[in-house]
Each structure stands twice: as C-alpha cells, then as structure tokens.
Amino acid sequence: MKTFDYTITDSLGIHARPGGELVKVAKPFTSKITLACNGKTADAKRLIAVMSLGAKQGHAVNVSVEGDDEEAASAAMETFFKANL
Template sequence: MKTFNYTIKDELGIHARPAGLLVKEAKKFESKITLEGNGKSAEAGKLLAIMGMGLKQGAELTVTAEGPDEDAAIAAMQAFLESNL
C-alpha cells in the first residue's frame, strides 16, 4: 500500500471537470485508489463520490493505492494532482 498527502491549490477545489479527469486517470490502474479528506472517503473511480467530498482550496487530501500496480498508480495520481489541482 502506497500513500501520499496533497493540499488542494485550485481556488475552486475539486469541481466537475478535474473530478472527471481524475476518475479517468484512476481507471487506468488495477489498484484500488482511495481519496480521503474532509472526514470523508471515496474511491477514485467514482465521480459522484469524489464530488460529494466537497474538497475546497486548502483542503488536505490523502491518496492511497493498493494493488499490483500501486507504485505507478500513486505516481500518476500525484502528477495529476500537481498539474491539475
């Protein structure tokens, strides 16, 4: 299991467009990718669950990947978040 923390920098937080892109990125991997923040947890492949987390600018997000390609999954999620949020 691999984990990293990320602070949301986008002034709008995680809204529809980046959430949709995040889901597409997460679905490229076999590993289960989980997002935790605001006292809520969501599977990265589920758009409505991510939107329901209500993550705004400055929120701390913990990303966990567990599975056969967890190293690649966590690296891709970290790169995605840094370039999009």
C-alpha cells in the same frame, strides 16, 4: 500500500471538470485508489464519490493506493494532483 497527502491549491477545489479528469486517470489501474478529505473517503474511480468529498482550496486530501500496480498508480495520481489541483 502507497499514500501521499496533497493540499488543494485550485481556487475552485475538486469540481466537475478536474474531478472527471481525475477519474479518467484512476480508472485504468487495477489498484484500489482511495481519497480521504474532511472525514470522508471516496473511490477515485467514481466521479460522484469524488465530488461528494467537497474538497476545496486549502483542504488536505490523502490518497491511498493498494494493489499490483500501486507504484505506477500512485505516481500518476500525484502527477495529476500537482498539475491540475
């Protein structure tokens, strides 16, 4: 299992556009990708779940990746977060 924490810097937090892009990055991987924020968890491959986290600027998001391609999935998610959120 690979995990990392990321603090949201985008002034709007995870809203519809970056949320949709995050799901697009997560979907091709077979690994289970879970986001945790504000005491809630969400499957990163489901937009409604990602949006329900309510992650705003300054909130810490924990990303957990577990599966056969966890190395690549974790690297892709970390790159996405740093570039877009």
